[in-house]
Structures are given as structure tokens and as C-alpha cells.
Amino acid sequence: ISTATTLAGSNFDNCMMNASGVYCMDSDELLAVENSKAATFVTKSGTLQPRKGNPEPRYFETEFGSINSMGLPNNGVDYYLDFVSQDQINHPGKTYFLSITGFNLAEDLELLQKVTDSDFAGVVELNLSCPNVPGKPQTGYDFETVDAILKAVFDVYHKPLGVKLPPYFDIIHFDQMAEILNKYPLSYVNSINSIGNGLYINDDTETVVIKPKQGFGGIGGEYVKPTALANVHAFYQRLNKDIQIIGTGGIQTGKDIFEHILCGASMVQVGTALMVEGPVIFERLTAELEAIMAEKGYDNIEDFRGKLNYL
Ligand SMILES: O=C(O)c1[nH]c(=O)[nH]c(=O)c1I
Numbered sequence: 001i002s003t004a005t006t007l008a009g010s011n012f013d014n015c016m017m018n019a020s021g022v023y024c025m026d027s028d029e030l031l032a033v034e035n036s037k038a039a040t041f042v043t044k045s046g047t048l049q050p051r052k053g054n055p056e057p058r059y060f061e062t063e064f065g066s067i068n069s070m071g072l073p074n075n076g077v078d079y080y081l082d083f084v085s086q087d088q089i090n091h092p093g094k095t096y097f098l099s100i101t102g103f104n105l106a107e108d109l110e111l112l113q114k115v116t117d118s119d120f121a122g123v124v125e126l127n128l129s130c131p132n133v134p135g136k137p138q139t140g141y142d143f144e145t146v147d148a149i150l151k152a153v154f155d156v157y158h159k160p161l162g163v164k165l166p167p168y169f170d171i172i173h174f175d176q177m178a179e180i181l182n183k184y185p186l187s188y189v190n191s192i193n194s195i196g197n198g199l200y201i202n203d204d205t206e207t208v209v210i211k212p213k214q215g216f217g218g219i220g221g222e223y224v225k226p227t228a229l230a231n232v233h234a235f236y237q238r239l240n241k242d243i244q245i246i247g248t249g250g251i252q253t254g255k256d257i258f259e260h261i262l263c264g265a266s267m268v269q270v271g272t273a274l275m276v277e278g279p280v281i282f283e284r285l286t287a288e289l290e291a292i293m294a295e296k297g298y299d300n301i302e303d304f305r306g307k308l309n310y311l
Contacts, residue, residue: 001290001293001294001298001299001300002014002299002300002301003015003016003286003289003290003293003300003301004300004301005039005266005267005301006266007123007187007188007244007246007266007267008095008123008160008162008187008188008244009160009187010095010123010160012039012040012095012267013039014037014038014039014282014286015039015257015261015265015266015267015268015301016037016038016039016257016267016268016269016270016282016285016286017033017038017039017040017041017042017097017267017268017269017270018033018038018041018042018269018270018271018274018279019042019248019269019270019271019274020042020043020044020045020097020099020125020127020164020269021044021045021068021070021271022270022271022272022274022275023041023274023275023278023279024041024042024043024044024099025044025073025074025075026075026079027083030043030083030087032278032279033279034087034091035279036279036280036282036283037279037282037283037285037286038279038282039267040094040095040096040097041096041097042096042097042098042099042125042269043080043083043084043096043097043098043099044073044074044075044080044099045072045074045099045100045101045125045127045130046074046075046076046077046078046079046080046081046098046099046100046101046111047072047074047076047077047100047101047102047103047107047111048076048077048102048107048110048111049076050074050075050076050079051071051072051073051074051076052073053070053071053072053073053074054069054070054071054073054132054134054211054212054213055211055212056211057209057210057211058070058071058210058211058212058217059210059275060200060209060210060217061221061272061275061276062200062209062221064221064222064223065219065220065221065222065223065224065250065272066219066220066221066271066272066275067198067199067200067209067210067217067218067219067220068132068194068210068217068218068220069132069210069211069212069213069216069217069218070132071132071133071134071212072101072130072132072133077098077100077111077114077115078114080098081098081114081115081118081120084096084098084120084122085118085119085120088119088120088121088122095121095122095123096122096123097122097123097124097125098115098120098122098123098124098125099124099125099126099127099164100112100115100124100125100126100127101126101127101128101130103133103136105145105148105149105152108126108149108152108153109152109153109156112124112153112156112157113156115157115159116156116157116159122160123160123161123162123187124157124159124160124161124162125161125162125163125164125190126149126153126161126162126163126164127163127164127193128140128146128149128163128164128165128166129164129165129166129192129193129196130193131166131193131194131196131197131217131218132196132212132213132217132218134212134213138166138196140165140166140193141166143176143177143180146163146177146180147180147183150163150180150181150183150184150186151183151184153184154184154185160187161186161187162186162187162188162189162190162246163181163186163189163190164190164193164248165177165189165190165191165192165193165231166192166193166196167191167192167193167195167224167227167228167231167249168231168234169227171234174231174234174235174238175238177235178234178235178238178239181235181239181243182238182239182240182243185242186243187243187244188243188244188245188246188266188267189235189239189243189244189245189246190245190246190248190269191228191231191232191235191245191246191247191248191249192224192227192228192231192232192248192249193218193248194217194218194219194220194224194271195218195219195220195223195224195227196218196219197213197216197217197218198216198217198218198219198223199215199216199217200215200217201215220249220250220271220272221250221252221271221272221273222250222252223250224249224250225249225250225251225256225259226250227249228247228248228249228250228260229247229249229250229259229260229263231249232245232247232260232263232264232265233263233264233308235264236263236264236265236306237264244266244267245264245265245266246265246266246267246268246269247260247261247263247264247265247267247268247269248268248269248270248271249271251268251269251270251271251273251285252273253285253288254284254285254286254287254288254289254290254291254292255288255292257285257288257289258289258292258293258304261301261304261305261306262304262305262306262307262308263306263308264305264306264308265305266301266305270282270285
């Protein structure tokens with residue numbers, strides 16, 4: 001039994017990695033994921049300059065998941081480019097993911113130019129879905145802007161690149177986004193980012209639990225799995241087959257991974273549960289997924305990927 005996968009033209013010995021934002025802020029965290037059972041890692045979304053992010057507390061874990069309004073704290077794209085370029089030397093043949101996000105098209109292009117000028121040989125994940133920068137709308141909900149960004153990006157960048165999308169909640173939006181995405185040579189779509197601007201309340205103190213944005217923040221964890229599975233499957237149904245899907249959202253067990261793959265995912269990313277359990281989670285997830293595959297008689301993930309049945 002193998003949980004190996006191929007994504008963006010690279011082979012991975014299993015189909016699990018961290019979600020951007022979790023266990024990927026600095027070299028210690030990235031090395032912890034590297035040295036775990038995860039197949040690879042993605043960096044925290046890098047911006048042109050380092051950012052402190054929003055005031056704390058800005059992350060809170062609840063019984064069913066998490067709420068965050070980090071505000072894009074990161075060490076700057078150069079830090080992550082340097083780290084991954086060095087890591088590639090230490091692990092020849094491994095493919096890593098670099099997440100980037102600009103605050104406008106010019107910045108996205110400047111970030112990609114830096115990638116082009118570097119020794120980075122992995123996959124770029126363009127984050128179009130940060131919900132927590134005060135005053136900045138979610139790019140992923142502005143369809144014309146997504147179209148314009150992808151057109152400009154693929155005019156200049158010709159190496160493997162995927163986009164991280166926010167969750168959509170309307171069938172027509174799945175149709176409209178897929179129509180845009182299908183126009184471009186994307187390696188993959190990563191769906192979903194956190195469900196933006198949720199609210200969690202401490203009843204004892206009658207207070208919100210995070211400081212930024214009066215407590216409004218992106219929701220992750222068990223809360224979001226039904227939305228994540230729907231987004232993965234909706235894009236699987238609509239995208240041309242050379243645009244693969246990374247499934248992110250609500251993964252806590254091997255069963256959750258099985259469901260994401262059944263919906264069409266070729267790779268999965270773990271966020272909240274990784275934050276809770278640490279990189280050792282990938283050992284449990286691998287064992288659980290392999291046990292499910294064994295029970296069902298599947299040798300590899302292609303035996304069941306995308307094969308969700310309808311009634
Ligand atoms: O607040 C953040 O840093 C953040 N938080 C999220 O939940 N998703 C994102 O893409 C980002 I860039």
C-alpha cells in the first residue's frame with residue numbers, strides 16, 4: 001500500500017504536508033515538518049518585507065477548531081527563499097512549496113521575479129485568500145482581479161505554480177472561478193483557506209478571544225471540513241484534469257484524508273490539527289489512511305481519487 005502522489009510534476013512519497021501558516025514561520029518549524037512523516041512542506045506566505053502581523057492574542061483553539069487573525073506575520077520572502085534554496089542542497093531531489101502573497105499585482109510580480117532570480121526549484125503557492133489584513137479584501141472573492149492577476153502572472157512566470165483559494169459557498173461561484181482558473185496553466189488549486197471572519201465568544205467573560213478586528217478571524221478545524229470537501233469536489237468536477245487539487249480543511253484523521261482524496265485531492269494539507277498535535281501527527285495520519293486503504297483493498301490513492309459516488 002502506498003500513499004504516494006504526484007503533484008505539479010514532482011513525486012512525493014506520501015500525500016500529506018502542512019498547511020501554509022502552520023509550523024512554517026521559521027527554519028526551526030520548517031525543519032520539524034521536514035523531519036516528520038510529511039512528504040514536504042510549504043512556507044508561511046512570504047511578503048516583500050518582513051511583517052510583525054496583528055496584535056496578540058491573534059490565535060485561539062476551540063473544541064472544534066481554531067480562529068486566527070494573524071495578519072500575515074512572516075520573515076519576508078527572502079528569508080524563505082534562502083532557507084528553501086539551502087534545504088534543496090541538503091535534500092537533492094526533494095520538492096518544496098513556497099507560499100507568497102503581495103498586496104497588489106505589482107507586488108505579486110515583484111515576488112515572482114525574486115523567485116525567478118533565486119535558486120528556488122520548487123513549487124510556488126500564490127495565496128489569494130488571506131482574510132486577516134485589515135482594510136484589504138480577500139482577492140479570491142474578486143473574480144475580475146483573480147483573472148487579471150493570473151493573466152499577468154503566467155505572462156512572466158513559467159514554472160510550477162498553484163493558487164490558495166478561499167472557500168466558496170455558491171454553485172455559480174464554483175462555475176465562475178473554474179471558468180477563470182481553466183484559462184491558465186496552473187499546476188494546482190489549493191482549497192480551502194480558513195473560512196474568513198468567524199467569531200468565537202468566551203461566555204464567562206462575554207468577550208471575544210482574539211484581539212484583532214474585534215475578534216473576527218479565519219475559522220479552521222473540524223468546523224470547516226464539509227465546506228472544504230465541497231470546494232475540493234466542486235473544483236474537481238469543473239477544472240480540466242491537468243489542474244490538480246490540494247485538499248485543505250478539517251483534516252484530523254486518516255478518514256478525513258480519505259474523504260478529501262475521494263473528492264479529488266491529489267495532496268492534502270493539515271493546519272489546525274497540526275498546530276494542536278505537532279508534526280508527529282503525520283505518523284498517525286499515515287497509519288490511519290493506510291489502514292483504511294487496506295480495509296478497502298486500495299493499493300494507491302489513484303485507485304479511489306475523485307471516485308465519490310452520487311445517489
Ligand atoms: O492571518 C494570516 O496570516 C492568515 N490566516 C489565514 O487563516 N489564512 C491566510 O492565508 C493568512 I496570510
